Amino acid sequence: MTMTTPLISVRNLCVDYLTDAGDARALSKVSFDISAGEILGLAGESGCGKSTLAFSLMRLHKPPAFITEGEILFNGENILNYTSERMQKFRWREISMVFQSAMNALNPVLTMEEQFCDVIMCHTNMTRSQARKRAQDLLEIVDIHPSRLNDYPHQFSGGMRQRLVIAIALALNPKMIIMDEPTTALDVVVQREILQKIYALKQEFGFAILFITHDLSLMVEFSHRIGIMYSGELVEVAPSNKILNAPYHPYTQGLGQSFPSLTGPKKKLTGIAGNPLNLLDIPCGCRFQARCQQVHDICFKKNPKLRQIEPNHLSSCHLYGDPIVQIKC
Template structure:
């Protein structure tokens, strides 16, 4: 049984002049121990998708179709109170810009023990001992629990937020760009620490990012999102070494490789589609260098591959497209 199973999930926002379909018919599976990288440009629906998973959509957002099945339980049918009990204890969230998520008027230790006391009724002294252990795991001195957030550096705040997300030993951690605004050295340290903790706790994670190199370093699976839809999904080595969708090929060519000959990076021209308007055919068609007439007609069918799938009207010509895109097989992951 999968830990998390998204079944044909669609999410809409109600606007003053209509509706915007931010997530369209998304299906994917996360098993115990998986680290899923959710990648794509800004505005493609990544943050909306994860908010839909844990029922934290704004008031004008709504799951209109599909199910979020977590441990054989449909989360989007739970009451507000029942869903609140799931958060932190079974599913925790590392928010985007987590460095600014700590309350500036409370000591960090108080903020970390709060979910333990509220959810598990853990005595305060036991909760503080657990907080000290968590700080040791994320590489912080336990004495810093008595400091206020302004006394922490950016990397220390990020580590503290990771410790907070582990306070109740959740089965799934959702990390929304946890290394944004950190320098590359601290970013590497944070990602290594997350990997170590997940292995130790036998946990799973959804890592939301726009950085393909972070996915290659950290993840076991990857879902590529564009225009509100998962356009390619599969094992990380499979997707990054031999991408099937032209958008994934473009993302790969836009990032440098540390091995092999130096190559000029190629950016993806154009902008993502307007999701408030109906999209007919492939939503990447306006930016795709391989577009043909059939790409703009009707619904693009899903093509299944080993341990994954992708959507492309030219699926049968995949090897030729990859050759034209000049995709090297130089990515490696953990």
């Protein structure tokens, strides 16, 4: 591996939900890289495929979801070729995940000690007492007293449960953590505390983060780069300070006009008219055509490809440069 190899390279990833109603392509040719220690934010309206992507990166997707095309290269190896045994060793040790709902991620009938020890002993050769000691250390890392190891999930507050889930994700010192809305349903003060904690842990342990949230202001503050998804496609990727200040894609522009700025001047929020696509009925051309204020003829004919518009800034819109790829409809 060279110094420039990304930690993870996702190439043309397609995920389909094969349902009775038809084949819903929830991810379409998604490609991006994350470097070691980098925080990549991922935003987009509900249903655009963020969680589908998160689950696919750990191959935790279940039928009717299937990865139908593409590669997921981790340190240069395509994990889609791993056997399930190899994948089991890979999960949590190389990439771990903080799920969208912390309470659902914890088992309500097991104490936290059992849940920590399960993960640690399943992936290492540690004895029960070594695993317990590691669990106590992990609790301290997330500012929870080690004596609470014998408690059940319902005995913790929402913010503490979220920190417990983060501690479990840290258990094997992974190189990357996927955080799918790690602070949803928490009040803004606790949300900020948890994100600051995650950031401090990242600085200490050096893991990369794929950070999914609906809160764009928080994402801009917390991420190095941000990817914007629309109806299963990645439509823009840029450094976080540019994604809202100088976006190219009309969808990103619309998203920026839907969120209040924490620091900038007050402005009228206009939002984006219309709804995301029905994945069972994808039109020919650009997926954003029906909602786009700057739509052209070509947008109904050709699907624009994500490409570099300026250094470190990718966008997929016909307004910028000639389209490279034409898809068959």
